[in-house]
Amino acid sequence: MEHTILKLEHISKSFDDKMILKDLNLEIGRNEFITLLGPSGCGKTTTLRIIGGFEVPDQGSVIFEGKDITKVSPDKRHINTVFQKYSLFSHMTVADNIAFGLKLKKKDRHYIEEKIRYALKLVDLEGYEGRRPVSLSGGQQQRVAIARAIVNEPEILLLDEPLGALDLKLRQDMQRELIKIKNELGITFVYVTHDQEEALTMSDRIVVMNQGLIQQMGTPVDIYNEPQNAFVADFIGDSNIIDGVMPKDCLVEILERPFICVDTGFGTNENVDVVIRPEDVVIREQGKGILDGQVLSVLFKGVHYEMKIRAGGFDWMVHSTLPAQPGACVGLYVEPENIQIMHKPASEAEEVVKKDE
Incomplete structure (x- = not known):
């Protein structure tokens, strides 16, 4: 990848003899908003902690700007982390919370004051310097945590499900806020979430993970429109996933009916997984489609009906x-x-990955 800032090379990690990451390889570009997406236990937070230096891999290397930092402590990396639990100091003011890392680095008072002003303006909290965390809303506390991280001028900002505790509207507001901050600062964001909509909304690139393996990497449009396996298709949005057979190129039999498709390169009469998004199924009059059926239920979802x-x-x-x-x-x-x-899937191991959750 051009302008790579960080590489994970052959990373493996286990806890109590349970393998969490299995030979994971990943390149992250400078100024990229990359999201690690997957179900609970898939290894995404462990990956983030390895990047941040909070965990050391059993095997493999973490390469930052060409240098091996695998065993470098978190405070020596140009990387900061914002956790879901913001870990603000309740006895400190907002200004003191933001300045905490700068004071540890023994920066002078004028420098710290300038950085606090800049950070508060960036996260839209000007005038909150003297407030304490207990008097702030969840979204405001999250902005303070981000401000505390960015004043240290990290090359990479790690965010571990930082919006998980917020309500829907505030979460959407903060999504826009994070994109704005990332663009203004020009730093790399590595974001962990299990929320598919969040990943699709915010990311330049999504890494879909399951059982310690990367299932697919790509832009949100590629991940949604061109899933590489049934797990990705099912995890990213709703899908109809059906067993099928390819008699020949551009023809698939689904539920014993022939469907014309555009796919090629499959073997004759090869068993396949067929994925069709719910929004791509068109309802016609009985007898004028490929299949006839009966409507079992109808739910109004606001922008569409789910049937x-x-x-x-x-x-x-x-x-x-x-x-x-x-x-x-x-x-x-x-x-x-x-x-x-x-x-x-070509093996039982792949089948387990496919069927998980």
Whole structure:
């Protein structure tokens, strides 16, 4: 990767004989907003702690700007961390919390005061210098934690589920705030979350993890539109995942019905996983789709209706702005380019990864 700032090379880590990371390799670009995304226990927080120096890998190296920092202590790295629990000092003012790291570095008073003013302006907390954390909202406390991290001028800022304790609207506001801060400071953000929407909204690149392995890396658009396996498709948004067979290129049999697709390069009559997003299933009149089915349920979700439709012995999830009535018989159609074909797992280990959660 051009302008790489950090590399993880063949990182493995276990706790109590349980393997958490398995030969993980990752490059992170300068000024990139990269998100580690996956279910609980997938290894994303352990990866973050290894980058920050809070854990040492059993094997592998952490390379920062060409130098091996695997065994360098956290305070000696140009890396700062914002945790979900903000760990602010309750007996200190906002200004003293922000200045804590600078005072440890024995910076002079004028320098510290300038940095505090700059940081408070950046996180939109001017005038809060004398307040104590207990008098602040959750979002304000989170901004103080970010300000405390950025005054140390880190090359990389690590964020471990920092928005998890906030309500929906405040979380969305802080997402925009973090993107603004990242762009203004020009530093690298490494962000950990299990929230798919958060990852899709904020990231330049997403790393989807499961059981200590990287399942896929790419832009949010690539991850959503071109998942590389069934786990990624199912974890990133809702999906209909169905067993299929490829008789030949550009044709897949799903539920014993032929569907035209655009995929090539599969073996003759190869068993495959077929992924179709709910918003890509089109409801037609009965007899005018590829499959006929019956509407089982309809839920209003605000921007669309979520329907469950049984067709071909499979319960399809369908998202549409126009609802069908429960009990109605309808046809289902999918455009060829909206059918994603994936190879079946080649081993039992891959099958376990696919089926996890």
